[in-house]
Amino acid sequence: NAGVTQTPKFQVLKTGQSMTLQCAQDMNHNSMYWYRQDPGMGLRLIYYSASEGTTDKGEVPNGYNVSRLNKREFSLRLESAAPSQTSVYFCASSDGGNTEAFFGQGTRLTVV
Amino acid sequence: AQRVTQPEKLLSVFKGAPVELKCNYSYSGSPELFWYVQYSRQRLQLLLRHISRESIKGFTADLNKGETSFHLKKPFAQEEDSAMYYCALGGLNSGGYQKVTFGTGTKLQVIP
Numbered sequence: 439n440a441g442v443t444q445t446p447k448f449q450v451l452k453t454g455q456s457m458t459l460q461c462a463q464d465m466n467h468n469s470m471y472w473y474r475q476d477p478g479m480g481l482r483l484i485y486y487s488a489s490e491g492t493t494d495k496g497e498v499p500n501g502y503n504v505s506r507l508n509k510r511e512f513s514l515r516l517e518s519a520a521p522s523q524t525s526v527y528f529c530a531s532s533d534g535g536n537t538e539a540f541f542g543q544g545t546r547l548t549v550v
Numbered sequence: 551a552q553r554v555t556q557p558e559k560l561l562s563v564f565k566g567a568p569v570e571l572k573c574n575y576s577y578s579g580s581p582e583l584f585w586y587v588q589y590s591r592q593r594l595q596l597l598l599r600h601i602s603r604e605s606i607k608g609f610t611a612d613l614n615k616g617e618t619s620f621h622l623k624k625p626f627a628q629e630e631d632s633a634m635y636y637c638a639l640g641g642l643n644s645g646g647y648q649k650v651t652f653g654t655g656t657k658l659q660v661i662p
Contacts, residue, residue, distance in 0.1 A: 480654030
């Protein structure tokens with residue numbers, strides 16, 4: 439009963455380094471999302487994918503890219519990390535906008 | 551466009567006092583509304599959804615389409631209610647895809 443699994447849980451990067459956050463869900467959901475959570479800012483949508491093969495920008499897409507590899511997996515890539523990208527990142531999936539969204543446990547990313 | 555507004559970033563109440571977390575939404579269609587809760591350093595989880603009309607952990611929320619609101623209420627706050635609360639709206643985006651939109655969240659602090 440894994441649900442939504444994110445890796446890694448913690449990461450420290452140097453400015454300019456790149457990395458990919460991985461997310462996988464085993465609930466056969468169509469929709470997947472990447473959010474960042476910052477103190478006082480709540481959840482902000484970075485990118486989402488309504489179905490396999492489609493991706494759309496959210497509120498704060500700059501500095502990020504995504505890949506919906508297949509129905510299960512939705513990865514988030516930081517090409518050149520910046521300190522402003524220090525945040526907690528959550529992946530989520532749902533079977534559409536009108537159903538419950540299930541969240542991963544989060545990735546705590548620090549860019550120094 | 552879908553929008554969810556939670557006007558309070560922080561709400562502090564004394565134990566035993568009533569709680570009301572405000573949520574207003576903007577959506578042209580028929581919305582699906584949810585409340586999610588995030589306890590300290592845990593993943594977000596669904597608290598309740600308007601369609602089920604149930605009370606979870608003593609919390610209730612009524613959809614008021616006239617006022618476009620979905621406020622979360624509890625008559626007597628408990629210390630274990632201290633958490634971050636997010637209101638969310640599910641609906642169709644401009645591309646016809648299902649999408650869930652979160653508010654910026656309200657931190658509820660219950661003072662012993």
